[in-house]
Each structure stands twice: as structure tokens, then as C-alpha cells.
Amino acid sequence: xxxxFDFGAVxxxxxxxxxxxxxxxxxxxxGMLLALVIGILGVAARTSKIAWVRAPVxxxxxxxxxxxxxVQIFFIYFALPLMGIRLNPTVTxxxxxxxxxxxxxxxxxxxxxxxxxxxxxxxxxxLGLHKADVFRLIxxxxxxxxxxxxxxxxxxxxxxxTSVCTSIAAYELTSAAQxxxxxxxxxxxxxxxVTAIYLVISSLMMGIFALISRSYFNYPxx
Amino acid sequence: MGPIGENExxxxxxxxxxxxxLAIIGFIxxxxxxxxxxxxxxxxxxxARLAASGYxxxxxxxxxxMQLFVVYYGVALLGIDVNAWVAVAIAFTLHASAFxxxxxxxxxxxxxxxxxxxxxxxxxxxxxxxxDVVLPQALKISMPATIGFLVQLxxxxxxxxxxxxxxxxxxxxxxSNQTYRPLxxxxxxxxxxxxxxxxxxxxxxxxxKRMAKAAR
Numbered sequence: 001x002x003x004x005f006d007f008g009a010v011x012x013x014x015x016x017x018x019x020x021x022x023x024x025x026x027x028x029x030x031g032m033l034l035a036l037v038i039g040i041l042g043v044a045a046r047t048s049k050i051a052w053v054r055a056p057v058x059x060x061x062x063x064x065x066x067x068x069x070x071v072q073i074f075f076i077y078f079a080l081p082l083m084g085i086r087l088n089p090t091v092t093x094x095x096x097x098x099x100x101x102x103x104x105x106x107x108x109x110x111x112x113x114x115x116x117x118x119x120x121x122x123x124x125x126x127l128g129l130h131k132a133d134v135f136r137l138i139x140x141x142x143x144x145x146x147x148x149x150x151x152x153x154x155x156x157x158x159x160x161x162t163s164v165c166t167s168i169a170a171y172e173l174t175s176a177a178q179x180x181x182x183x184x185x186x187x188x189x190x191x192x193x194v195t196a197i198y199l200v201i202s203s204l205m206m207g208i209f210a211l212i213s214r215s216y217f218n219y220p221x222x
Numbered sequence: 223m224g225p226i227g228e229n230e231x232x233x234x235x236x237x238x239x240x241x242x243x244l245a246i247i248g249f250i251x252x253x254x255x256x257x258x259x260x261x262x263x264x265x266x267x268x269x270a271r272l273a274a275s276g277y278x279x280x281x282x283x284x285x286x287x288m289q290l291f292v293v294y295y296g297v298a299l300l301g302i303d304v305n306a307w308v309a310v311a312i313a314f315t316l317h318a319s320a321f322x323x324x325x326x327x328x329x330x331x332x333x334x335x336x337x338x339x340x341x342x343x344x345x346x347x348x349x350x351x352x353x354d355v356v357l358p359q360a361l362k363i364s365m366p367a368t369i370g371f372l373v374q375l376x377x378x379x380x381x382x383x384x385x386x387x388x389x390x391x392x393x394x395x396x397x398s399n400q401t402y403r404p405l406x407x408x409x410x411x412x413x414x415x416x417x418x419x420x421x422x423x424x425x426x427x428x429x430x431k432r433m434a435k436a437a438r
Contacts, residue, residue: 003299066373066419067412068380070391075412078404156283163285167384174287188299191291195284202283 009184010193013176020176021197027093027172028159034098035158039105046110057106064103069164072096077168093162093170101158108154112147145217152209156202163198173197224401226410234407237393238414244379244389247311249372252318259323261352264330274323281320287381289317294385310382314375321371329364330356366433369426373419380415390414 010017046057064072073096080087080095087095116139124134166174177194181187263274281289293313297304333356341351383392394411398404 003301062420062423063412063416066377066423067415068377068391070380070383071394071408071412071415074391074395074398075405075408078398078408082405160283160285163287164381164384166287174285177291188292188295191288191295195288195292198284198288199280203279206283 005189006186007189007193009186010180010189013180013184016176016180017173017194017197020171020173021201023090023170023172023176024159024162024174024198024201027090027097027162027165027170028155030094031097031101031158031162032155034094035101035105035155038098038102039109042102042106043109043113046106047113061103061106064100065107069096069100069161070167072100073164073168089165089168089170090172092168093165093172097158097162097165100161101154104154105151108147108150109143111150112143115146116143141217148209148213148217152206152213155209156205159205160198160202224403226397226401226403226406230397230401230407231410233397234390234393234410234414237388237390240388241376241379241390242418244311244314244382244387245372245376248314248318248375248379251311251315252322252375255315255319256322256326257357259319260326260330263323263327278320278324278327281317282324286317286378287384289313290381290385306385306387310385310387314379314382317378318371318375321374322368325364325367325371326360328367329360332363333359363433366426366430369422369429373422373426376419376422377415 042057042060045053046061048054073093076096076099077089077092080092120138120142121134124138129137162170162172163174165172166178169175173194177190181190184190259274259277262270263278265271290310290313293316294306294309297309297312337355337359338351341355346355379389380391382389383395386392388396390411394407398407401407
């Protein structure tokens, strides 16, 4: 085997990898925010008493969760211009990520809301708490705690999914890698390095999420 | 714009064949290695456990697309002359083994300790303790998550399109470029994925609900 590894060719392009990583983080955070908004609005509609408000949300969740993100992003990429909306690929990618993450967020948040028992709320009022305090302490915080693990791991998954956005040439780490690859032909070295960067990003995210959970949700349940 | 006729549909269905085949191979290969990973991950040897959890963390902490690229070009570097099909199949097998290994680790640990202790008291060896007592129960516990991952895997095979492998999504891309009807083509492709994945998801969540009820 006569292959000589040359990581130098990749490290020479470190600035591009750095900006690409920032692009990935930007896509991930914007996508997460949009996913949260869609998730909260979706749950509000999903728990409505009116059937025709619930039905589209249920359909939306099922369609998004049972089709690949790559097909979704292509569809959105081609559908937006037909609707007269012209956006750059990066913004299109954020919308696709938000829609995809939003469908999962709806299911996760719904589970959290349903986990709070009515008795607890009534107990809060019986103890003389204000409505705002009941919502903050008895509804919101336990619900957040219940959904926190699945929601944050979904966010890490969304961050890893941003790599697929290279298919519409959004600005992020994988597209930077593909540019470097086509210039240097050091395919293995490029993708190996970039995989390591993704591992660092996702590990950092998981670490930060765990720290937040330890400081904010550190109280006994029973 | 060109019409979507019989030929175009046939080409897309040809792609579907590869999607299904890739998912099946990834699932079976990943299942075989996944059981090994799960057994190592729950073994008594600390170093082996650490190695298995490192393997799992590596695949769960990096994008599937990057795993495909690294394996695809990595296999070529090993000097083995394989075609794209084999390289992609290896990548999905490795990916699936990490995820299934983690799912099954959880299910093995969810089997009540008393079962292992009882098997020990009956004088069963490790192999028969696992094969006859723990694993059958763990398999049942793991069904919803395993089916859930199968859906993930089927959707994940679409990323082989970016490496250049002609499966369902890539076939759609090619037809879309030929006919300039992206919405219709990706709509059809999306529906095909949905028709495969939705019943599986449904079965998975049905099992989950039934097991949650039984546990109460």
C-alpha cells in the first residue's frame, strides 16, 4: 500500500474549516430556534379541541418523520421559488432544518405537557400560589425537565443533520470540506478531519446541555 | 419540461430496489455486529466496555454523511478494489451496529437482575444465560426502539445519493434534472419513502403503547 497521508494540505485550509464550523453552528442554532417555535405552536394546535386544527398538525408530523431530510430539503429548495420566495441556500437550509426539527419537537413537547397531572396544578392553587407562579413552577419547569433530555438530544441530531445541507450548497462545514476536497484531492484526510470536528462540536453541545441540566433541574422529584 | 412517463417511473423504482437492499443489508449486518457491541458493552471487562462505548459515541456523535465519506474513501485507501456498492454497504453496517448496539445495551440492562441471578443459581453458562434467558427478554423490550431505528436507517440510505450511489433519492434527482419537474419527482419519491416508513413507525409506536400499558 503506497498511499502517503497528507493532512498538511487540509490544515493549510484551517481558516475555511473554522468558518465552516461557525456556519454549521449558525445553521444548527437558527434551525433549533425555528424548531422550538414550530414545536410550541404545533403543540398548541395539536392539543386543540377542534379536529380540523389538530388534523393538519398530525399529518405534518407523520409526513416529516417518515421521509428523509434530504428529500425534504430538495422539495423546499425547489418549492419556495415557485411560491415566489427567493432565498439564498443557507436561509433555505434553516427553514428545512426548522421544519424537520419542529415535527420532532411537537412530539417531544406534547409528551412533556401531557406528563403534568392536573392534581399538581390544583394543589398549587390550594396552597395560595399566583397563577403566574403555578405556571412557572408547576407547569413549565417540570415540563421542561421532562422533555429536556429528548429535546436536547434531538438538537444534537439536528446539528449533525446540518451536514446534509451541503446538497443545496448552504454555507457550512461539509460544503467547506467538499470545496477543499475538490481542490486538494485529499478526500480521506479532509473527511477524517471534518468528522473529528463534528465529534468535537457534538461532544461540546452534549457537555453544555448536561451542565445546564445539572444546575437548573437539580431538585428531587419525589 | 418533460413528462414523467413509464420509463421515468421505472428508473425511480429501480432506485427503490437499491434503497431497500441497502437498508436490509445495513439492518442485518448492523444487527449481527450490534449484538456483539451490546454484549461487549454489558460485559464484565472494563476495557472492552470502554472500547464499545467509544465506538458507539463515535458513530452517534458524527453525521452519517461524514461516516459514508470516510468509509467510502477509507476503503479505497486500503488498496482493496471494491465498488461503491460494497463501500456504502460497509458504512451503513458500521453505522447501524453502533446504534443497534446502544439500543440493545439498554434493553439488556432493562431485563430484571433477578433473571440473571436465577440463571446463575441454576448453573447456566454465560452463553446459555444470554441466549436462553436474557436476550429473548431484551429483544422484546427493544422492539419499539429497534423498529424506530430501522425507519431512521431507511431514511438514512438517502444520503448514499450524495456519495453518488444511485438509490431512490439519487434516481429522483436524475429524473428531476431530466424533466425539470422537481416538485412532482421529489413528491413521488417522498411518498414512496412514506409508504415504506409510515407503517413501520405505526407498528413501532403501537408496540410501545402496548408495552407501556402492560408495565403500568
